[in-house]
Amino acid sequence: xxxxxxxxxxxxxxxxxxxxxxxxxxxxxxxxxxxxxxxxxxxxxxxxxxxxxxxxxxxxxxxxxxxxxxxxxxxxxxxxxxxxxxxxxxxxxxxxxxxxxxxxxxxxxxxxxxxxxxxxxxxxxxxxxxxxxxxxxxxxxxxxxxxxxxxxxxxxxxxxxxxxxxxxxxxxxxxxxxxxxxxxxxxxxxxxxxxxxxxxxxxxxxxxxxxxxxxxxxxxxxxxxxxxxxxxxxxxxxxxxxxxxxxxxxxxxxxxxxxxxxxxxxxxxxx
Amino acid sequence: xxxxxxxxxxxxxxxxxxxxxxxxxxxxxxxxxxxxxxxxxxxxxxxxxxxxxxxxxxxxxxxxxxxxxxxxxxxxxxxxxxxxxxxxxxxxxxxxxxxxxxxxxxxxxxxxxxxxxxxxxxxxxxxxxxxxxxxxxxxxxxxxxxxxxxxxxxxxxxxxxxxxxxxxxxxxxxxxxxxxxxxxxxxxxxxxxxxxxxxxxxxxxxxxxxxxxxxxxxxxxxxxxxxxxxxxxxxxxxxxxxxxxxxxxxxxxxxxxxxxxx
Numbered sequence: 332x333x334x335x336x337x338x339x340x341x342x343x344x345x346x347x348x349x350x351x352x353x354x355x356x357x358x359x360x361x362x363x364x365x366x367x368x369x370x371x372x373x374x375x376x377x378x379x380x381x382x383x384x385x386x387x388x389x390x391x392x393x394x395x396x397x398x399x400x401x402x403x404x405x406x407x408x409x410x411x412x413x414x415x416x417x418x419x420x421x422x423x424x425x426x427x428x429x430x431x432x433x434x435x436x437x438x439x440x441x442x443x444x445x446x447x448x449x450x451x452x453x454x455x456x457x458x459x460x461x462x463x464x465x466x467x468x469x470x471x472x473x474x475x476x477x478x479x480x481x482x483x484x485x486x487x488x489x490x491x492x493x494x495x496x497x498x499x500x501x502x503x504x505x506x507x508x509x510x511x512x513x514x515x516x517x518x519x520x521x522x523x524x525x526x527x528x529x530x531x532x533x534x535x536x537x538x539x540x541x542x543x544x545x546x547x548x549x550x551x552x553x554x555x556x557x558x559x560x561x562x563x564x565x566x567x568x569x570x571x572x573x574x575x576x577x578x579x580x581x582x583x584x585x586x587x588x589x590x591x592x593x594x595x596x597x598x599x600x601x602x
Numbered sequence: 603x604x605x606x607x608x609x610x611x612x613x614x615x616x617x618x619x620x621x622x623x624x625x626x627x628x629x630x631x632x633x634x635x636x637x638x639x640x641x642x643x644x645x646x647x648x649x650x651x652x653x654x655x656x657x658x659x660x661x662x663x664x665x666x667x668x669x670x671x672x673x674x675x676x677x678x679x680x681x682x683x684x685x686x687x688x689x690x691x692x693x694x695x696x697x698x699x700x701x702x703x704x705x706x707x708x709x710x711x712x713x714x715x716x717x718x719x720x721x722x723x724x725x726x727x728x729x730x731x732x733x734x735x736x737x738x739x740x741x742x743x744x745x746x747x748x749x750x751x752x753x754x755x756x757x758x759x760x761x762x763x764x765x766x767x768x769x770x771x772x773x774x775x776x777x778x779x780x781x782x783x784x785x786x787x788x789x790x791x792x793x794x795x796x797x798x799x800x801x802x803x804x805x806x807x808x809x810x811x812x813x814x815x816x817x818x819x820x821x822x823x824x825x826x827x828x829x830x831x832x833x834x835x836x837x838x839x840x841x842x843x844x845x846x847x848x849x850x851x852x853x854x855x856x857x858x859x860x861x862x863x864x
C-alpha cells in the first residue's frame with residue numbers, strides 16, 4: 332500500500348515538474364494570458380469609483396470594499412478559475428488524446444496536476460502585478476478585517492475543484508461533438524457574470540442573485556472572495572462550502588458518464 | 603488604385619463563398635458574437651441599475667459609447683483584425699514567401715486578404731444600438747456633430763489598425779507573438795468604458811500615447827456635443843502620424859525578412 336502510494340507520488344511530482352517547466356518555457360504567452368484576466372479586473376474599480384457620485388454604498392459595498400473586492404477576486408482567480416476545456420477539446424480533436432489513454436496514469440489526474448503547476452506559475456507572475464494594483468489603489472483601501480480561517484481555505488480549494496470539474500466536463504463534450512468551441516464561447520457569458528469576476532454578486536438585482544445561488548458559478552471565485560473579506564457569516568459560509576461539495580460530486584459524476592460514453596465515440600484522429 | 607478596389611471586391615466574394623460553404627458553423631459564430639453584444643448590454647444595465655451616472659455619462663451615453671466601440675471593433679474584425687493576426691505564423695512558417703512574390707503590395711495582402719463575415723451580425727446589431735441611443739438623445743445631434751463623429755471614428759479605426767500593425771510587425775524579430783492579439787483585445791476592452799474614469803497622467807497617456815480614448819470615448823463625446831473642438835484636428839493628425847509610423851516600420855521589417863524554410 333505504502334509502496335503504491337510512493338510510486339503514485341513520484342509520478343505526480345514528475346508530471347508537476349514537467350508542466351511547470353512547460354509554463355516557464357512559454358512564459359511570454361503566459362504573461363499575456365494573465366494580463367487578459369488582470370487588466371479588466373483592475374479597470375473595474377475605476378468604473379465603480381466614478382459611479383458612486385457621493386453614495387455611501389452600492390450593492391452593500393462601500394467604495395473601499397469595492398476596490399478590495401476586485402483586488403482579492405483577481406488574486407484568487409489566478410488559482411481558482413480553470414480554462415482547460417480548450418486544451419482538452421483540442422487534444423481530442425487532433426487525436427493527441429490517444430496518448431493519455433495508453434499511459435498508466437489517469438487523464439483526469441494528469442490534467443489536475445498540470446493545471447496546478449500552471450496555477451503556481453501564474454501566482455508567481457501575478458505577485459508584481461498585484462503589488463502594482465495595491466500601490467495604485469492604496470488610498471482607497473480601508474477595509475482591514477480579513478477572514479483567514481478554515482472556511483476561507485476550504486472555499487478557495489473547493490472553488491478551484493468546482494471550476495476544474497466544470498471545465499473538465501465541458502472539455503469531454505468534444506468526444507461527442509465536433510464543434511464545441513462555440514459552446515465554450517457562449518459558456519463564458521454566464522460564467523463571467525455569475526462567478527463574480529465581472530461585478531460582485533451583491534450588485535445584481537434580487538432575482539438574478541436567486542438564480543445564481545442554484546448555479547455552480549458563484550461557488551468558484553465569488554464565494555472565497557466574499558468569505559475572505561469577512562462578508563459572509565460562518566453559517567452561510569458553511570452552506571456555500573456544502574454547495575461546493577455538492578457541485579463537485581455532481582460534476583464529477585457527469586464527467587465519469589461523459590468519459591465512459593464518450594470513449595465509444597472517440598475515433599482517435601490521425602492514428 | 604482601381605486594381606486594388608477590384609481585388610478587394612474579389613476578396614469579399616471569396617469570403618462570402620467560404621462562409622456559405624459551412625453554413626451551420628457560420629450561424630453558430632454569428633449567434634455567439636451576438637450573444638457577446640448582449641453580454642455587454644447586460645453589464646451596462648447591471649451597473650446603471652445601481653447608479654445614474656459614471657463620470658458624467660448617463661445610461662444612454664453609455665449605450666452610445668458601447669455601440670461605438672462595438673461597431674468599430676466589428677469593422678476591424680471583418681477587415682483586418684484576423685488577417686494581421688495571422689502574420690506571426692506566416693513569418694514563423696516561412697509562408698510569407700508566397701505573399702512577397704505576389705504582384706500586389708504585400709501590406710495590402712497581409713491586411714485585407716480574408717474577409718471575416720461572421721462579425722456581420724454584430725455590426726448590424728451595434729448599428730441598431732447606435733441608432734437607438736442617438737434617437738433618445740435630447741436634443742438630437744446636428745449634422746456637424748454626426749460628421750465629426752464619423753470622422754473621429756475613422757481616425758480611431760486608423761489608429762487601431764496602425765497599432766495592431768506595429769505590434770504584429772514585431773513578429774519578424776520576436777517570432778512567437780501569437781497571443782499578442784489577445785492582449786490587444788484586452789486593451790480594447792478598456793475602450794468600452796469612458797476614459798474619463800482614468801485620472802491624471804494615465805488619462806493623458808490613454809489619449810495621446812496609446813490613443814484608446816479615440817476608439818470610442820472621443821467620437822461619442824463629439825456626437826454628444828461635449829468634445830473640445832481641437833480634439834478633431836488632433837485626432838486626424840494622430841491617426842495620420844501613427845499610420846505613417848506603422849507603414850514605415852513595416853517597410854523596414856520586410857526588408858529584414860529572410861524566410862524560414864528555404
